[in-house]
Amino acid sequence: MSLSDAELRRYSRHLSLPEIGVAGQEKLQAARVLVIGTGGLGSPAALYLAAGGIGNLGVLDFDRVDESNLQRQVLYDTASIGMPKAELARMRLAALNPELQLQAHQIELCAGNVREIFDNYDIIVDGSDRIATRYLVNDACVIYGKSLVSAAIHRFEGQAMTYVPGRAPCYRCLFPQIDAAATPNCADAGVLGVLPGVMGAIQATEVIKLVVGFGLPLIGRLLTYDALEMRFQELRFARRVDCAVCGERPSIIAPQDPPGFCTADELRRVRSISAAQLAARVKATGQPISLIDVREPAEFAASHLPRAINIPLDTIEQHGRQLPHAGTVIFMCRSGVRSRQACALASRMGVSEAWQLEGGLLAWKAEVDPSLRL
Ligand SMILES: [Zn+2]
The missing domain is CATH 3.40.50.720 (NAD(P)-binding Rossmann-like Domain)
Incomplete structure (x- = not known):
C-alpha cells in the first residue's frame, strides 16, 4: 500500500467510499x-x-x-x-x-x-x-x-x-x-x-x-x-463517420491553429484610436487614411462610414497583398473585437500603421454620428 499515514487521514472520506477506496485513491495519486x-x-x-x-x-x-x-x-x-x-x-x-x-x-x-x-x-x-x-x-x-x-x-x-x-x-x-x-x-x-x-x-x-x-x-x-x-x-450525440478529426477519413491529422488565429501577445500589441480621434483625423486634410470595415457584407450593406471598404475578418488573410501598406489603416467592426483581430493579422502581414477603432461603430454612433444604423 503506497498511501502514507497522512494520506490515509487526508483522503479518509474517499477511502470510505467503496467506489474509490485505497485502490482508487492510488489511481488518483498516479x-x-x-x-x-x-x-x-x-x-x-x-x-x-x-x-x-x-x-x-x-x-x-x-x-x-x-x-x-x-x-x-x-x-x-x-x-x-x-x-x-x-x-x-x-x-x-x-x-x-x-x-x-x-x-x-x-x-x-x-x-x-x-x-x-x-x-x-x-x-x-x-x-x-x-x-x-x-x-x-x-x-x-x-x-x-x-x-x-x-x-x-x-x-x-x-x-x-x-x-x-x-x-x-x-x-x-x-x-x-x-x-x-x-x-x-x-x-x-x-x-x-x-x-x-x-x-x-x-x-x-x-x-x-x-x-x-x-x-x-x-x-x-x-x-x-x-x-x-x-x-x-x-x-x-453520436460519432460522425465524416468527423474531420475522429472520423473514418480524417482531414485533420496534426493539431493546427485555425485560420486567423492570433496569439494573445499579438492582440495586446494592437493600437487603438477613439471614435473622436478618428473623426478628427478623417476631417484633417493631407493625411492618407484607409478605413477597413471587417464586418460581414450584410452588416456593411446596412450602414457604414463614408469611404470605408469592406473586407470581412475571415478574408483578411486572403487579402493580405491588397491591404494598403502605406499610410494609416484603421480597422473597424461593430464593437471592436473583430477589428482587434484584423489589426493583429494586418500587422503580422506587414501593415506597419495598423490601428483599430476602439469600441467599434457603436462608439462612433455614440460619440460622432447618432444617425449610423447598427
Ligand atoms: Zn469527432
Missing part, C-alpha cells in the same frame, strides 16, 4: 491531469482535483490576474492582481496539498507547443475561454489519444462533455466547424460569477470518475446547465 485555463472553470476544477489527490497536476494559462477576474476565479485573491495566473495557481494548489507534483505552464497553447505539453498528461481539462483553443485541444486529444473533459460557459448557461479515445464522439462531432460569426464575439456578454463554479466542479467530478473508473462519464452526452431556470438537460 494520475496525470492538465487543466487548461486557470480562470473561472479552471479555478474550481484545479482546486478540487488537487484536494482530491490527483498526483500529477499541471495548470496552463498565459494570462495575468485582472481585478475583473476575482468575481469568479476563486484561485486568486485581491493581492493577486497583476500576477501570472499559472504560477499563482501552482502556489495556491501546493498550499492546499503539498504532496502533489504540480507543474505551472505560463504559456499560450498553440499548434506548435501542444504535443510537447500534452506528452506529460493523460487527461486534459479544457477550461479555456477561447473557441479556437477549444478546437485545438479537442483535435490534439483525438490525435494523441488523451481523454478530454470540456466545458464552456456563457452568461447563465454552461455545457460540459467528456471525450475518451476510441469510445466516444469528440467535440468536433458535435460542432464540426468553428462558427466564424460566433468566434469573434463582439458583445462582451458577461457571466454569472458562480456559473463556472458549477461547471468546473462537474469537470473535476468527471476526471475523478475517469481515473478511478466508476460511474457513467458524459460520453456522447452534452450536459447543459441553465442557472436561470435551474435546470440540467442532456443532448445525446
Whole structure:
C-alpha cells in the first residue's frame, strides 16, 4: 500500500467510499491531469482535483490576474492582481496539498507547443475561454489519444462533455466547424460569477470518475446547465463517420491553429484610436487614411462610414497583398473585437500603421454620428 499515514487521514472520506477506496485513491495519486485555463472553470476544477489527490497536476494559462477576474476565479485573491495566473495557481494548489507534483505552464497553447505539453498528461481539462483553443485541444486529444473533459460557459448557461479515445464522439462531432460569426464575439456578454463554479466542479467530478473508473462519464452526452431556470438537460450525440478529426477519413491529422488565429501577445500589441480621434483625423486634410470595415457584407450593406471598404475578418488573410501598406489603416467592426483581430493579422502581414477603432461603430454612433444604423 503506497498511501502514507497522512494520506490515509487526508483522503479518509474517499477511502470510505467503496467506489474509490485505497485502490482508487492510488489511481488518483498516479494520475496525470492538465487543466487548461486557470480562470473561472479552471479555478474550481484545479482546486478540487488537487484536494482530491490527483498526483500529477499541471495548470496552463498565459494570462495575468485582472481585478475583473476575482468575481469568479476563486484561485486568486485581491493581492493577486497583476500576477501570472499559472504560477499563482501552482502556489495556491501546493498550499492546499503539498504532496502533489504540480507543474505551472505560463504559456499560450498553440499548434506548435501542444504535443510537447500534452506528452506529460493523460487527461486534459479544457477550461479555456477561447473557441479556437477549444478546437485545438479537442483535435490534439483525438490525435494523441488523451481523454478530454470540456466545458464552456456563457452568461447563465454552461455545457460540459467528456471525450475518451476510441469510445466516444469528440467535440468536433458535435460542432464540426468553428462558427466564424460566433468566434469573434463582439458583445462582451458577461457571466454569472458562480456559473463556472458549477461547471468546473462537474469537470473535476468527471476526471475523478475517469481515473478511478466508476460511474457513467458524459460520453456522447452534452450536459447543459441553465442557472436561470435551474435546470440540467442532456443532448445525446453520436460519432460522425465524416468527423474531420475522429472520423473514418480524417482531414485533420496534426493539431493546427485555425485560420486567423492570433496569439494573445499579438492582440495586446494592437493600437487603438477613439471614435473622436478618428473623426478628427478623417476631417484633417493631407493625411492618407484607409478605413477597413471587417464586418460581414450584410452588416456593411446596412450602414457604414463614408469611404470605408469592406473586407470581412475571415478574408483578411486572403487579402493580405491588397491591404494598403502605406499610410494609416484603421480597422473597424461593430464593437471592436473583430477589428482587434484584423489589426493583429494586418500587422503580422506587414501593415506597419495598423490601428483599430476602439469600441467599434457603436462608439462612433455614440460619440460622432447618432444617425449610423447598427
Ligand atoms: Zn469527432
